[in-house]
Amino acid sequence: MLSWLVPQASTSARDIDWLFTLILVTVGFWFVVAQAALFTLIFRFRRRPDVAAAYISGERKEEKRWISRPHALVIVCDIVLIAGALLTWKAVKQDLPPADERVRIIAQQWAWVFVHPGPDGKLDTDDDVRTVNDLRVKIDTTYHFELTSRDVVHSFSVPAFRLKQDAVPGRIVTGWFRPTRLGTYDIQCAEICGIGHALMPARLTVETPAEQAAWYASRSAQGG
Amino acid sequence: MVGVWLERRNPARGSRWGGVNRAASALLLAATAVWTKPAATCADLLARGRELYVLCSSCHGDRGQGDRQRSAPAIGGLPQWYVEAQLHKFLAGERGYHPDDVTGLQMRPMAQAVHRGDDLQAVAAYVASLRPQPWPRTQHSGDTTRGQTLYATCIACHGADGKGNEALKAPRLAGQADWYLIDQLKKFRSGQRGAAPGDAMGAQMRAMVNVLPDDNAIADVVAYISSLRP
Ligand SMILES: [Cu+2]
Numbered sequence: 001m002l003s004w005l006v007p008q009a010s011t012s013a014r015d016i017d018w019l020f021t022l023i024l025v026t027v028g029f030w031f032v033v034a035q036a037a038l039f040t041l042i043f044r045f046r047r048r049p050d051v052a053a054a055y056i057s058g059e060r061k062e063e064k065r066w067i068s069r070p071h072a073l074v075i076v077c078d079i080v081l082i083a084g085a086l087l088t089w090k091a092v093k094q095d096l097p098p099a100d101e102r103v104r105i106i107a108q109q110w111a112w113v114f115v116h117p118g119p120d121g122k123l124d125t126d127d128d129v130r131t132v133n134d135l136r137v138k139i140d141t142t143y144h145f146e147l148t149s150r151d152v153v154h155s156f157s158v159p160a161f162r163l164k165q166d167a168v169p170g171r172i173v174t175g176w177f178r179p180t181r182l183g184t185y186d187i188q189c190a191e192i193c194g195i196g197h198a199l200m201p202a203r204l205t206v207e208t209p210a211e212q213a214a215w216y217a218s219r220s221a222q223g224g
Numbered sequence: 225m226v227g228v229w230l231e232r233r234n235p236a237r238g239s240r241w242g243g244v245n246r247a248a249s250a251l252l253l254a255a256t257a258v259w260t261k262p263a264a265t266c267a268d269l270l271a272r273g274r275e276l277y278v279l280c281s282s283c284h285g286d287r288g289q290g291d292r293q294r295s296a297p298a299i300g301g302l303p304q305w306y307v308e309a310q311l312h313k314f315l316a317g318e319r320g321y322h323p324d325d326v327t328g329l330q331m332r333p334m335a336q337a338v339h340r341g342d343d344l345q346a347v348a349a350y351v352a353s354l355r356p357q358p359w360p361r362t363q364h365s366g367d368t369t370r371g372q373t374l375y376a377t378c379i380a381c382h383g384a385d386g387k388g389n390e391a392l393k394a395p396r397l398a399g400q401a402d403w404y405l406i407d408q409l410k411k412f413r414s415g416q417r418g419a420a421p422g423d424a425m426g427a428q429m430r431a432m433v434n435v436l437p438d439d440n441a442i443a444d445v446v447a448y449i450s451s452l453r454p
Binding site (some may be wrong): 106108109110111113130131132150195196199200 | 279282283321322323326329330332333334336337
């Protein structure tokens with residue numbers, strides 16, 4: 001449902017949107033039911049001539065049921081939602097599916113440096129391609145990223161991937177994503193990092209392996 | 225203003241001068257309108273530039289004196305054409321484009337902050353209106369005498385006094401911080417500056433660092449430049 005607003009471009013986006021929908025439907029359904037009951041009762045027991053209002057203390061069994069049954073229901077729904085959240089957490093954060101390729105992401109005030117593995121698919125070789133504010137990945141490929149920062153805490157946020165991960169200087173944070181949709185998406189810094197924080201956007205392009213090979217070739221033709 | 229003043233005095237002077245004075249005041253009004261208009265927009269531009277400069281001052285200092293802690297050079301009093309040209313380069317990705325150019329990447333988004341309308345021109349005009357704040361020497365390893373010999377190549381563009389040359393688009397170097405000049409010369413050498421396609425002026429300067437074979441030569445020529453005053 002969220003994908004109507006933000007494109008869904010990775011497997012994690014699918015998992016997170018599933019959780020979002022689960023919460024929205026569960027909570028939304030009972031919200032509508034509760035409001036309907038409330039307004040029906042208000043209408044049904046509205047003021048009438050010659051009918052005195054009754055004082056209901058809520059101590060009789062059939063009165064208390066109005067509280068205890070929804071209460072039990074809320075707990076059941078909560079358990080379902082927590083179970084859903086744990087499943088999603090496991091799929092998105094706990095599991096680390098084997099990598100097809102790796103990229104390195106280096107945040108600094110106020111730019112993103114991306115190290116692409118190059119045609120050989122391996123980091124730290126001569127054909128690595130480094131770019132500023134321009135990340136290119138292949139569709140249906142599992143990437144591990146190594147995220148780090150040169151100065152202060154930044155946060156690597158890709159709304160279309162439903163991915164947000166802090167970059168901490170002195171630490172290498174490993175995470176993963178698997179793009180599922182071609183296109184160009186926004187990357188933004190999601191942690192206030194100084195005067196240029198708002199001016200720290202970057203582009204993420206999900207392309208076919210052929211497009212990526214052509215891009216690598218054009219880079220090496222330019223000599224870098 | 226002048227026109228109004230003439231009009232007021234007219235009745236007392238009699239009718240003979242009335243027509244002449246009215247014509248003169250109309251002329252004067254027209255003339256002042258023509259003269260003051262460019263002056264007014266120029267002042268507007270400076271006022272706008274001063275507002276925009278608040279952002280820049282957090283690194284370059286309130287008088288454009290530069291700040292070593294932030295690696296920000298002295299920019300106060302640099303000519304408007306040079307400031308504009310550099311801001312355009314930062315915008316176009318012709319400067320601050322290299323993944324290793326940490327300080328250039330810090331400056332780049334700041335140019336994006338002034339890309340709207342004539343903001344860029346306004347802030348450049350304001351920077352140019354500031355008084356240059358010459359830096360004292362901070363690096364003491366360079367040999368000024370050797371530096372003077374090396375500087376002979378640079379004279380053609382930057383001038384014997386290091387004041388720069390607009391026709392050749394070469395900036396003033398005199399008074400600039402020595403740590404910044406060393407840094408920039410190393411960036412030209414490594415291709416972190418002046419190697420972007422389209423940066424013709426940067427490419428010219430990049431070719432010139434070849435006369436400075438090593439870090440010592442860079443330190444020497446900068447030591448000499450630091451002895452020049454703006
Ligand atoms: Cu940031």
